[in-house]
Amino acid sequence: MRGQFFVMRLYTIFVAGTMFANFFKIPKLMNSFLIIIVLVCEILSSEVPRPRGVSLSRASLYPPDKDFTCFDGSKTIPFTQVNDDYCDCQDASDEPGTSACPHGIFHCTNAGHRPENIPSNRVNDGICDCCDGTDEYASDKSCQNNCIELGRSAREAAQRRSELIKAGKQLRAELSQKGIQLKQEKQLKISELQKNKEEAEKLKAEREALKKEVEEQENAALEYYRQLEEEIKKKKAEEEQKKNRAEAIETFNKFDSNQDGLVDISELRTRESFDKDRNGEVSEEEAKYFLNLQDSVDLETFVGECWKSIKPYLMMEAGVFKPPITEPKQSASEAEDLQDGEHEQEEAHEEDDEEEEEEEEEPQEPEQVEEPQEQPTTVPYDEETQKLVEKANAARSEYQEAERQVRDIENEIKDIQSYLQKDFGQEEEYATLEGQCFDYEDLEYIYKLCPFDRTTQQPKSGAADTRLGSWGHWSGPESNKYEQMTYEKGQSCWNGPTRSTIVRLSCGGENKVTSVSEPNRCEYLFDFVTPAACYEAPADASEDLHDEL
Numbered sequence: 001m002r003g004q005f006f007v008m009r010l011y012t013i014f015v016a017g018t019m020f021a022n023f024f025k026i027p028k029l030m031n032s033f034l035i036i037i038v039l040v041c042e043i044l045s046s047e048v049p050r051p052r053g054v055s056l057s058r059a060s061l062y063p064p065d066k067d068f069t070c071f072d073g074s075k076t077i078p079f080t081q082v083n084d085d086y087c088d089c090q091d092a093s094d095e096p097g098t099s100a101c102p103h104g105i106f107h108c109t110n111a112g113h114r115p116e117n118i119p120s121n122r123v124n125d126g127i128c129d130c131c132d133g134t135d136e137y138a139s140d141k142s143c144q145n146n147c148i149e150l151g152r153s154a155r156e157a158a159q160r161r162s163e164l165i166k167a168g169k170q171l172r173a174e175l176s177q178k179g180i181q182l183k184q185e186k187q188l189k190i191s192e193l194q195k196n197k198e199e200a201e202k203l204k205a206e207r208e209a210l211k212k213e214v215e216e217q218e219n220a221a222l223e224y225y226r227q228l229e230e231e232i233k234k235k236k237a238e239e240e241q242k243k244n245r246a247e248a249i250e251t252f253n254k255f256d257s258n259q260d261g262l263v264d265i266s267e268l269r270t271r272e273s274f275d276k277d278r279n280g281e282v283s284e285e286e287a288k289y290f291l292n293l294q295d296s297v298d299l300e301t302f303v304g305e306c307w308k309s310i311k312p313y314l315m316m317e318a319g320v321f322k323p324p325i326t327e328p329k330q331s332a333s334e335a336e337d338l339q340d341g342e343h344e345q346e347e348a349h350e351e352d353d354e355e356e357e358e359e360e361e362e363p364q365e366p367e368q369v370e371e372p373q374e375q376p377t378t379v380p381y382d383e384e385t386q387k388l389v390e391k392a393n394a395a396r397s398e399y400q401e402a403e404r405q406v407r408d409i410e411n412e413i414k415d416i417q418s419y420l421q422k423d424f425g426q427e428e429e430y431a432t433l434e435g436q437c438f439d440y441e442d443l444e445y446i447y448k449l450c451p452f453d454r455t456t457q458q459p460k461s462g463a464a465d466t467r468l469g470s471w472g473h474w475s476g477p478e479s480n481k482y483e484q485m486t487y488e489k490g491q492s493c494w495n496g497p498t499r500s501t502i503v504r505l506s507c508g509g510e511n512k513v514t515s516v517s518e519p520n521r522c523e524y525l526f527d528f529v530t531p532a533a534c535y536e537a538p539a540d541a542s543e544d545l546h547d548e549l
């Protein structure tokens with residue numbers, strides 16, 4: 001029975017091998033060689049006597065003609081106790097083919113496919129774990145041996161993968177070449193810009209010198225006008241002062257009704273203007289206030305101390321002084337409305353005039369008069385000075401232009417330098433992805449991956465997009481950090497952290513986002529295939545058949 005099964009297996013391997021060769025167009029001679037190797041291995045693996053659940057490579061550890069010593073050396077038992085369904089060794093080495101030991105390992109040969117080690121508690125548990133069905137040798141479950149079919153599809157998949165990687169590697173090499181070229185071009189651009197910068201700086205220095213020279217000439221010419229204006233201003237101020245003093249003296253003489261050379265309280269009390277509270281009479285306090293709290297003042301005290309508080313009241317009385325307006329400014333439309341209704345208002349105003357005069361008005365307190373700020377007198381420049389000013393203005397704007405040029409070049413250099421520092425992979429293979437964006441649509445959103453920039457999520461309803469993260473860093477495993485990207489510090493999640501995205505990269509014939517999910521709220525996972533990620537060595541179609549074959 002066992003012999004019949006063995007012959008059947010050999011036949012199946014032969015047929016499967018021939019089909020495999022035809023399918024993948026492997027030359028006949030080479031295929032015969034491969035089939036022979038597989039058959040020899042099969043014969044060897046089947047013929048080497050070993051306890052159940054032991055791999056070919058470990059068969060020598062179970063010599064049947066000797067007592068068995070546990071692998072940890074803790075115990076020696078007669079060989080007949082190996083696989084007797086009783087756990088003697090703590091390391092489970094005496095029960096490789098039963099479920100007697102809690103942490104044992106059962107080895108499935110899985111001839112024709114990949115061998116497998118399964119936990120021994122799965123032996124005879126009613127579930128087929130090994131494709132050759134050997135794990136269920138004593139259970140009611142009858143397991144089909146489908147290793148040949150599984151092996152074939154695994155090899156086919158491996159072959160497809162190998163071809164994909166092979167093609168991808170070629171594309172990756174091209175991308176890498178382009179990436180290196182891009183960086184070289186940028187490097188060249190920097191050298192060119194450095195040269196331009198030197199020239200721009202030279203020009204800037206020349207223009208600065210020219211500006212300085214003409215500004216000196218301009219300054220010298222304007223100095224005359226500054227002094228002139230200063231003198232005019234001084235003169236004007238002196239005249240104002242004189243006028244003010246004369247006015248103060250005149251007022252003093254007017255107030256000094258008894259001509260005793262003093263202005264006193266009683267003299268001020270006859271002056272209606274000083275009725276600050278508008279109650280119809282000038283009180284003693286009110287009069288005293290204007291005399292700087294004295295009973296009487298002489299001419300010099302009047303001019304020096306009292307005049308500045310008296311003058312605004314007299315000006316107000318004469319209608320010359322207007323207290324500052326504190327109401328908010330009118331808007332243009334309000335001003336128009338006002339103009340429209342101006343006539344009616346004017347008329348109404350005239351009618352109201354009399355009444356208004358009778359109305360109690362809040363007494364207005366004029367502020368101490370600050371002399372109005374004089375605008376500097378502008379003396380027109382002569383033709384020569386005017387020309388110098390224009391020349392200096394031109395020199396100034398030319399200098400500013402040169403300064404701007406230097407700044408622009410510096411900024412461009414800075415941008416390129418930061419580009420050159422970017423990590424675009426082992427051989428710049430990801431460089432060409434910069435500046436591109438790749439979309440992925442699900443039912444609700446359009447997701448976007450813009451490598452080295454950002455990830456976004458836009459609702460299909462048309463609402464504004466949400467930033468799911470900005471380029472952070474490579475975050476793949478130590479063996480190859482370029483297998484994963486992290487985008488971080490995206491828009492804040494409601495009542496939560498900022499959004500972030502992990503982008504898993506794998507080998508593909510073209511650049512494409514193949515899936516997007518949100519495993520945790522506001523943490524997104526993109527899968528992106530790209531030839532740039534075709535790193536792996538081409539998979540050997542027979543690699544998985546080690547050990548047993």
Ligand code: MAN
Pocket residue numbers: 457466493494518521522
């Ligand atoms: C939006 C989307 C979702 C996210 C929630 C969090 O609806 O960005 O992806 O989970 O906000 O509130």
